[in-house]
Amino acid sequence: MKKILFISLLAFGSLFAxxxxxxxxxxxxxxxKMGKGFDTVQANCLMCHSFGYIINQGPQSREFWLKKTEKMITHFKSPMMEEDIDTVVEYLFEHYGNGKEK
Amino acid sequence: MAGGIQWDSGAMGCAKWKGVRLSDLLNKAGLKKDAHWIGFNGKDKAAYYETPNFVRELELEELDDHVIVAYEMNGEDLPYLNGFPLRLVIPGYYSDSWVKMLSNITVTNKYKSLFFMDVAYRVPDNATESETPENKAKKTKPITNMNVKSIIGYPENGMKLYHNAHLVIRGVAFDDGHGIRQVMISTDEGKTWNEALLKQEDGRYAFTEFRFTYKPTKYGKLNIMAKAINRLGNEQPLSKDILWNHGGYKYNGIDVVEVEVV
Structure with missing residues (x-):
């Protein structure tokens, strides 16, 4: 009995770590940064991740931000609505863009 | 600029890990003859329930006896953010494979399609592991072994140093476990290189500490460069010679620190 108890302690001990x-x-x-479209960004992006993931990307092109947004929908399954995509991309490019389309 | 978090010299570390050999766990569990893939999943769930889990899948043959499931870091329980209570430790691999809060290990004979394996954290599968923004590599592979690299810790960028004063340049170097053979220092834009003193006490996967004494004899801007060479003879390229990949992955350009001698 003692042996069984000892073994089960060993076995379950780690489960209750x-x-x-x-x-x-x-x-x-x-x-x-505040600006047009911020509410949409806050609602759609902040539900899963901090703004750090936006700010720390460095200034990027409009295409980059569109692709990132699409990645959030395709791969990370963001429930973002179709009509919000433009608003989000526009905001990101305006405030965290590098001025280049591509 | 590659997209993604701009890490600079961040996100690196060296700790003493203690754990159970993965091979012992697998032997205990008993693998079937056709076992081929091994998947690791952790407890770190995404905020949104439909977001896929971060699962890392490796081929069994990639794993040697150095791979452990760690329960201690530097002699204590793993800190929460370092993956308490259990974390996969694959010495020599970049840590995107070191699954934290390990909860499931699954061995299969077939490869499962996984976002973090098939799409993210991949490098071009060609001789130079490079591509261009216009022409991205079609064939890619998961990130695995670390490139040889060194970082200057002191002095730091922008520091003012005294003319003719005794300076000890210090930093760390590492690779994928072949071991660091030399760290070379240049104070003349890479024209000449001098060997730094190395301290290697914690095994070939751990940081190699280097130090180099130097007396700045000229006033004004001074660039200090460090270049590590491993036991295979692989050395760091100049940052201008680094070939591009879409994630900026495996960057190992020669570190340059700019100081001012006053």
Whole structure:
């Protein structure tokens, strides 16, 4: 019996591994530029990721931002509505664009 | 500029990992004869329920006895953000494969189609692993082994240093586990290179520390360059000679720090 108990302790011990102390997940707030279309960006992008993922891409072309937005829909399954795509891309290019179409 | 997070010299680290050999786990579980692929999934779920999980799939033959499922980092439980309680550690591989909060290991004989394997984190599958923005490589492969690289930690960009004063240039170098043979330092735009002193105490996968003493004898701007060479003889290219890929992956250009001698 003791043996069985010992084995089951070994087997289940790891399943109940717990964090002993409080976990504090660092929060970093990213300053994002305000402008036309911001509400749409906030609603669609912030539901999954911080603005850091936008700001840290570096200035990019309109095509880049369109492709990124499409990637969010195709691969990450963003439930963004079709009519919001233009607004989001326009905002991203306006504020985080490099002035180039392609 | 490649798209994606602009990491600069960020997102690198060196820690002491302790864990269970993956091969021991697999032996205990017992693999079937036709086992070929091994998939790793973690507990880090996306915010939206339809977003696919980050699953890393590798061929069994890629994995050697150095691959572990780690439960300790630097002698303690893994910190939460480093993948508590269990994390896959593949020495020599870039860490996009080091699945955190490991929850499932699945062995199959058939390859499953996965976004993070088939689309993301891939490099061109050609001799130079390069492409151009206009003509992207059609054939790609997952990112695996780390390129030889070094980073200057001190001095930092933009620092003012005293003329004729004693300076110790310091930094770290690493590769995919072949080991660092030399780190060379140049203070004349790469015309001449001098060997730095190395400190290698933690095995061939760990950071090699380097130091080089130097006395700046000219006033004004000074560029300090560091170039690592591994035991295969692979060395870092100048950043201007780095060939492009769409993710900026595996970048290993020679590090340059610009300081001012006053």
């Amino acid at each position: 717990q964090v002993q102390e409080d976990i504090e997940v660092p929060y970093i707030s990213y300053e994002i």
